[in-house]
Amino acid sequence: MNHTTITEDELLSAHDGRAPRVLSGMQPSADSLHLGNYLGALVNWVKAQEDYDSFYFIPDMHAITVPHDPADLAERTRRTVAQYIAGGIDIEKSTLFVQSHVPEHAQLAWIMMCLTGFGEASRMTQFKDKSAKLGSDSVGVGLFTYPMLMAADILLYNPDAVPVGDDQKQHVELARDLAQRFNHRFGETFIVPKGLIRKDGARIYDLQDPTSKMSKSASSPNGLINILDEPKVIAKRIKSAVTDAGTEVSYDRQEKPGVSNLLEILSTVSDTSVETLVKEFEGKMYGHLKVAVADAVVERLEPIRKRTFELLEDPAELDRLLARGAEKARAVAAPVLADVYKKVGFLAPAGQAL
Numbered sequence: 062m063n064h065t066t067i068t069e070d071e072l073l074s075a076h077d078g079r080a081p082r083v084l085s086g087m088q089p090s091a092d093s094l095h096l097g098n099y100l101g102a103l104v105n106w107v108k109a110q111e112d113y114d115s116f117y118f119i120p121d122m123h124a125i126t127v128p129h130d131p132a133d134l135a136e137r138t139r140r141t142v143a144q145y146i147a148g149g150i151d152i153e154k155s156t157l158f159v160q161s162h163v164p165e166h167a168q169l170a171w172i173m174m175c176l177t178g179f180g181e182a183s184r185m186t187q188f189k190d191k192s193a194k195l196g197s198d199s200v201g202v203g204l205f206t207y208p209m210l211m212a213a214d215i216l217l218y219n220p221d222a223v224p225v226g227d228d229q230k231q232h233v234e235l236a237r238d239l240a241q242r243f244n245h246r247f248g249e250t251f252i253v254p255k256g257l258i259r260k261d262g263a264r265i266y267d268l269q270d271p272t273s274k275m276s277k278s279a280s281s282p283n284g285l286i287n288i289l290d291e292p293k294v295i296a297k298r299i300k301s302a303v304t305d306a307g308t309e310v311s312y313d314r315q316e317k318p319g320v321s322n323l324l325e326i327l328s329t330v331s332d333t334s335v336e337t338l339v340k341e342f343e344g345k346m347y348g349h350l351k352v353a354v355a356d357a358v359v360e361r362l363e364p365i366r367k368r369t370f371e372l373l374e375d376p377a378e379l380d381r382l383l384a385r386g387a388e389k390a391r392a393v394a395a396p397v398l399a400d401v402y403k404k405v406g407f408l409a410p411a412g413q414a415l
């Protein structure tokens with residue numbers, strides 16, 4: 062086993078009796094999750110809540126590290142919550158909350174910033190990529206300190222594992238380093254978390270450019286399947302997906318990235334192995350495969366889309382659910398922060414325990 066990541070089997074066998082804890086979040090930076098977010102992240106979170114003590118949150122504070130529109134952020138935060146719930150997050154099983162509702166995140170982030178070297182932060186690849194794209198004049202310091210806020214998000218809950226995509230692994234590494242550094246300087250405080258690698262983690266590619274991952278920041282929306290899109294839009298995008306030379310439906314990521322992506326999507330949504338699907342489509346044309354993918358994806362997403370919009374009709378109820386989530390989260394985070402404050406030497410205000 063590698064020291065910085067953990068597989069599911071290792072995670073489950075590492076504990077006797079106590080449910081291991083996992084924590085993750087997705088930024089509310091689009092009006093809808095896309096199929097990659099859903100199949101690559103949310104579906105796994107929903108499974109995880111059965112076996113783990115799960116904490117899921119909406120990192121709205123991370124979403125303002127790039128220029129943003131306030132009305133959009135508020136709306137997208139609610140939409141994200143509604144999609145999590147419609148997609149299967151059960152607030153009785155998981156703790157679901159919004160980052161800015163738990164002030165301990167910002168408070169611990171400051172301490173994490175004071176523990177991080179300037180050079181160390183400068184080496185974070187996401188910062189380097191985004192700042193190169195935006196230009197140094199339009200990049201805020203918040204983008205630079207983003208990984209330290211993420212370390213605080215993680216360490217406040219002492220999770221055993223943090224399920225994230227590849228692009229976030231370096232940030233989880235930093236959280237590990239900071240946890241170890243803090244423990245070393247101030248005494249054992251944090252569990253050193255591991256990134257969670259899933260054997261079956263689906264990676265979904267852009268329908269128009271099947272060598273790039275499906276991403277909300279793609280240059281054209283045509284390669285994206287948004288889970289809140291109308292069924293006819295989804296079907297149209299799948300039917301216009303780029304396919305490859307030849308006519309045979311076979312799986313080969315290098316030679317046939319378009320067809321392989323469609324097979325992988327169908328395999329994940331229909332819970333059927335790619336091998337079985339290839340046999341099923343023997344002698345059939347790409348068009349048949351596209352129809353099957355479109356039908357299966359629409360069937361899977363339609364109830365989620367409907368449920369999301371139903372939930373959004375009652376924002377006050379969503380806000381109440383979030384208030385309960387924040388309360389549960391604070392019950393874990395506040396004592397951890399108090400311990401940290403004491404260990405770094407902050408005085409307790411008169412008459413108050415830290």
Ligand code: ATP
Pocket residue numbers: 087088096097098099100101102224225226227228263264265266274275276277278279
């Ligand atoms: P970006 O614009 O940064 O690419 P995104 O919406 O595509 O954004 P993130 O917000 O970075 O994705 O990721 C949220 C979660 O969704 C992460 O856990 C990530 O691994 C997962 N995810 C994103 N895109 C895909 C994809 N194409 N296939 C599988 N999982 C994905």
Ligand code: LTN
Pocket residue numbers: 084085086087088120123210211214215223224225229
């Ligand atoms: N940076 C992550 C979102 C995120 C996160 C976290 C994920 C913020 N804080 C803590 C896991 C744990 C992203 O963009 N996907």
